[in-house]
Amino acid sequence: MELVTDILSWGLLLGGSGFLLTGGIGLLRLPDLFSRMHGSGIIDTLGAVMILTGLMVQEGFSLISVKLALMVLFLMFTSPTTTHALARSALNEGLLPKIFNKRQGKKSSKT
Amino acid sequence: MLHALSLGGALYALWLLLSGYLETWLLVLGLSSVALTIVIANRMDVIDHEGHPIHLSWRAALFWPWLGWEIAKANIDVARVILSPSMPIDPQVLKIKGSQKTELGHVIYANSITLTPGTVTIALESGHMEVHALTTQAANDLLSGEMDRRVDTLEKNSDGTVEGVK
Numbered sequence: 128m129e130l131v132t133d134i135l136s137w138g139l140l141l142g143g144s145g146f147l148l149t150g151g152i153g154l155l156r157l158p159d160l161f162s163r164m165h166g167s168g169i170i171d172t173l174g175a176v177m178i179l180t181g182l183m184v185q186e187g188f189s190l191i192s193v194k195l196a197l198m199v200l201f202l203m204f205t206s207p208t209t210t211h212a213l214a215r216s217a218l219n220e221g222l223l224p225k226i227f228n229k230r231q232g233k234k235s236s237k238t
Numbered sequence: 239m240l241h242a243l244s245l246g247g248a249l250y251a252l253w254l255l256l257s258g259y260l261e262t263w264l265l266v267l268g269l270s271s272v273a274l275t276i277v278i279a280n281r282m283d284v285i286d287h288e289g290h291p292i293h294l295s296w297r298a299a300l301f302w303p304w305l306g307w308e309i310a311k312a313n314i315d316v317a318r319v320i321l322s323p324s325m326p327i328d329p330q331v332l333k334i335k336g337s338q339k340t341e342l343g344h345v346i347y348a349n350s351i352t353l354t355p356g357t358v359t360i361a362l363e364s365g366h367m368e369v370h371a372l373t374t375q376a377a378n379d380l381l382s383g384e385m386d387r388r389v390d391t392l393e394k395n396s397d398g399t400v401e402g403v404k
Contacts, residue, residue: 149317156325207349
């Protein structure tokens with residue numbers, strides 16, 4: 128039984144770490160602020176959730192697990208808000224997203 | 239009144255789970271802090287269908303697993319794009335309109351878009367949103383409108399009415 132939970136939690140922790148690393152690579156590789164936010168989106172969602180779930184599996188059924196679950200819940204509500212605040216302040220400062228494709232046609236997004 | 243009671247119950251449950259104390263004196267202290275919070279929230283006039291949307295609770299229980307699955311799939315898509323050597327991104331800005339009736343519905347939709355990697359809501363003005371999408375696939379997934387429909391369903395009561403519409 129302990130072996131099963133160990134395998135499961137380590138799988139989740141390693142998978143989560145992989146997504147955190149991918150998000151970090153994305154932050155470095157992607158070209159501008161708006162596309163970099165997608166990299167941080169990976170860190171905010173699957174990366175953090177998999178790490179916290181892995182810790183919950185390791186901890187078993189206890190108050191600490193409840194606190195970890197609450198962290199997941201609050202993270203799901205706060206991270207889009209912070210992402211939106213970041214995008215909004217960038218737009219207000221006059222920074223526009225880099226658009227490379229032709230389909231949309233117009234370059235500007237500021238209203 | 240119903241909202242205040244439900245908020246009080248939720249706050250007290252949260253207090254119990256975070257503290258783990260079961261001594262009478264501490265339970266009373268916890269209860270009085272909850273009561274004080276309710277009084278302050280009531281004076282601030284934030285206990286309503288927006289600040290504490292209990293009418294969504296059971297429909298949210300159906301919406302969240304679906305959203306979680308979408309987020310997981312989108313994560314893998316974006317991770318693949320980031321890690322591939324050629325990095326086939328195609329950033330674009332989409333203008334879309336949420337078909338929800340209330341501001342709460344629009345905010346839930348906008349936040350769900352942002353939570354899904356590959357799409358980020360960068361502006362929201364009375365239901366009109368500007369969404370930055372990283373790839374054409376992410377943009378097309380959004381334009382298929384399934385998330386819009388799901389949030390619309392989340393917002394509607396079973397008889398088709400929506401709480402909080404002026």
